[in-house]
Amino acid sequence: MTEPAATTSQAPRLLHFTQSVIAGAALLALCYYGRLVLIPTLLGVAVALALAPSVDFLARYRVPRPLSAFVLITITLTLLYGGMRLLYDLAIDFVEELPSHSAKIDGFFQSLLDRINHVLNSTKIFAQPTDQALTKSHPIDWPKLLIGGAGSLSEFLFPSSFVPFITYFLLTWEDYLYRASVRLFALERQMTVKKSLGQIAAMLRSVLIGNVLIGLGIGVISAILFALIHVPYFYVIGMLSGMLSMVPYLGVVLALVPPLLIGVGKMSGTGLIVLIVGVLVIHLAAINLLVPKFIGQRVQVNPLAATLSLLLWGMLWGGVGLLLAVPIAAALKIICDHIEPLAAFGAWLGDDLDGRSRSDSTFFPSA
16 A cells, blocks of 8 residues: 555656656747847846946936936947947957067967977877868857857847847836736735845846946956056956956956957067966956955855856857856746745755855855
C-alpha cells in the first residue's frame, strides 16, 4: 500500500515540474523572438526610473509632469547626441591620421605576430596553418552584436526610436500605470505586488544611476591619467573608457581598447605600460570598492547566478543583454522572494541564505 501511495504523490510533482519546464522554455522563446519589442521597453523603463526623481522634484513646484518629462528627455537626448557626435568626430580624425602612423602600428603587430609564429613553429602541438586553411574574414555585424538578432542597421534603429516615447509615457502616466498594474492581481496579493514593484524600482534605479555615476568617476580619473601620459583626445577617451568599464566582466578589457587604439604609434613603450597598469588599477579599485558599496546592497545576487544570467541574456539579446542581465536576475530574485513556492529558487539566486548578505565581500559581476 505504501509504494502506490508514494507513486501517486509523486505524479503531481512530476506534472508541476514538467509544466514549469515548458513554461520556462516558452518564456525564453518569447524573450528571443520578441526581443525587438522587449529591449526598447526595458530600456524605456530604466530611463524612466532614472528620470522619475527629477520629474517628482519639479512636480513639487507645480511644474506639469508632461512638460518636465519632455524637457528632461530632450536634455538627455541632447547630451547623448553630443557624446555620439564627439565620438564620431574622434573616429573621423583617427581614420584620417591612421596612414601617418600605419608603419609603426604595422611594425608593432608584425613583431607580435612573428613571436607568436615562432612559438607555434617551435612546438609540435600546433601545426603551421596552410594557405588552404585560411578563411576569408567577414566584417563585424554590429547591429546583430549589439541587439542580438537585428539583421540590419534599420532594424536596430527602428525599435530604438521608440525608447524616448516609452520613457515619456511612463513618466507622465506613472501613477495610473502603477495602480492599473497592481489591480491586475487578486486583492489579497496586491500588497505583495506593491512591495515587489517598489523593491524592483529601487533596485533598477540604484543600478542605473550607480553605474552612470561610477562610470563618470572612472572616466574623470582616467582622463587625468591619459592627460599625464599625453594620450590624444584624453577628455573623450577617458570618459569612453570609464563608461566601458561598467560592462559586466568585459569592462576591464573594453576600457583598454580606446586609449590603446589612439596611443599605439604615438606613445612610447613606457607610456603604454603606464596606461595599461593605470587602467587596470582604476578599474579594479572602482569595481571592488565602489560598486559593492553603492550597487551591491541592492543587487543581492550571487556570482554564479549573475554569471549564468550574463551567459543567457548575452546569447538572447547580445550586447544589450549583457547590460540588462544582472538587473533582470535581481528582479527575478525579488519576485521569487515574494512567491512562496519560488522562495527556494530566490534563495538560490541570492547571497543571503543564512540571513547575512555577502554582497560587500563578494566580487561584483560588473567587473
